[in-house]
Amino acid sequence: MPALLAWVALTGMTGCATDSAAGRHFAFQEGGTPPGCLQDCGGFGLWEKRDDFQLLQQLAGLEEDAWHEAGEELEPEEAQALWEALARTGTSLQSFGPRRSLLFVLRQVRTRAEDMPYAELLQRLRSFHFLVVMRPDGYLVSALTGRPLQRMGMGRVELREGRLMAGHFEVGAFYRDKGGVFYTVDDSLSRPGVMVGELGLERDWFNAALDGGGDALGEMAQALAQLVDDPIQSLQGLEQLPSAVAALIASSPEYFARYSALPLQEQIREAARLSTHLVMIYGSAAGTATRLGTAGARLPVLSLSAEGALAIEQVVVPVGYAAAALGTGAGAVYVLMESPKAPSEGAQTSSAAKGAGGGFKPFTEGNFRENLARLTGKMPEGAHAHHVFSQQFAKDFRKAGINVNDPKFGAWWERASHLKKAVEYNRRWKKFLGDNPSFEQILQFGRELGGEFGFQVNF
Structure with missing residues (x-):
């Protein structure tokens, strides 16, 4: 009984x-x-x-x-x-x-x-x-x-x-x-x-x-602990994680630099946190793999700050990029997974552009040209890797939350035109920044200058 x-x-x-x-x-x-x-x-x-x-x-x-x-x-x-x-x-x-x-x-x-x-x-x-x-x-x-x-x-x-x-x-x-x-x-x-x-x-x-x-986060961490055998210190090591999470970390170099230095248990917990966010909001930590076929499409792209905060930005994505689409319809966002397999006609592909998963080197002045090649999938002959947000005013842009060495804020500018118009370009920025513009106003002015001076922006 x-x-x-x-x-x-x-x-x-x-x-x-x-x-x-x-x-x-x-x-x-x-x-x-x-x-x-x-x-x-x-x-x-x-x-x-x-x-x-x-x-x-x-x-x-x-x-x-x-x-x-x-x-x-x-x-x-x-x-x-x-x-x-x-x-x-x-x-x-x-x-x-x-x-x-x-x-x-x-x-x-x-x-x-x-x-x-x-x-x-x-x-x-x-x-x-x-x-x-x-x-x-x-x-x-x-x-x-x-x-x-x-x-x-x-x-x-x-x-x-x-x-x-x-x-x-x-x-x-x-x-x-x-x-x-x-x-x-x-x-x-x-x-x-x-x-x-x-x-x-x-x-x-x-x-x-x-x-x-x-706790759902704790359960996610336990699940990932069964999948991650070794500390993740390279792009190849990210293959132990769900694909969208791996791509998100790989496409955020400043965050990856910090993540790769964490002990294994902290790496698992961070991956679990990101996985839980993506699953709760979009229903998957993998997404649906797709190759973008529209040149110059402006899409909502998911990224990570150096501290691991999720952000969505409208980015002009070059044709041919592979991405993980999270969600469906108008509410979908994209995580960039890799650069195109082949360069555009007349372009020279750098060895860096063939890097695993389209990852980037740290966002520094010395890595700027190579990172821009990885972002765009090309390194055009006779073109300079141009900082859309002039290095001369890097401190002002940093206050607005912009790293001038981020490759998405770079553009290929024909060498002769760049050399001829660089002084005028910087003069325009100096005058504009004197009015203490907002973050969105800065981005919009950068796009306008791109159209006026003849180069294509990537944001």
Whole structure:
């Protein structure tokens, strides 16, 4: 009898293998009460009469004073405020699913840059009732409630083709649950695709009952600790990490210089931090590999500061670059992975431009020309590696947050024209900087000078 009572208590917490999809997920019903639940469902206060969006904010870990009010349309600025509030809170395993879902919805609102009526917001959440997401500890969980369903792939997270995988499921990705059978979904999350697995009858009920209170970052670090065997001190060593994370570190030379000097455990934790960010926001730490085919395309490119802070900048990316696309549609960002395989016609390729993964040397004056060749994939004959932001005013630019030796702030300028117009060019910068311009004004003036003096900028 005691054993039977223990079984009843545990299955009451975790569900039964024959439960319907709605029962397993505690799909939110109108009024916020899960199926079979009477009054407060155990007294935890999670199932008060709130709509899906209010519950999602709560389960994602937002403090109540930061919640968006029920019934009010959601403006892009308010979506940004919710995003920032989430960033100030830690991600637990229990909140992983709801947090991933809330960030997905907020990114949609921010991307479309117009107010979203509350009724439409609730309509969009309906598809999440039947979605699950893979956590970094190998558990498949409800995308709305975070409730663990089953450990997949024996709970082992592996690196396959640059992706963090648990069985056939990618960490951070959404899947459609159709009665315990799981399918990939399209960008809208509504149309099921290929079947990738199903819920086993032998539910891992004991571990599921105890699971959920841990830290998602800690679990990601544990997963990566199984993959990283040696300290990462070269671009080749980055191959031990998910592909987008590796490319992000390789394309940020100042950060890589610091990262490569860290002890192994700190390297793993930093990689776990970056992986968790990419998974939570974009659903993957690998991205979708693509080769950019439009010359002069201005794209949002993800980069790292020397201290490891993530930043998104609009960058003119030369044609032929390989990149990892994170996210889809208008909300996608890109991580540059390597330079083009072949130079443009009439250009001479330097040996540096063939470097592994398109990595850069430290951003110094001595490395500027070689780094610019790596960035553009060419070293044109008869051209100078020009500092768009004049070295003469490096201190002024540094105050504005610009390293003049960053190759993205370089340009190839025909030698004779450069020598003839250099004095006038610097005079224009001196006059402009006298008005204490903002960062954006400096960037825009640099672009204007490029058009006026006849060279192409890369930012």
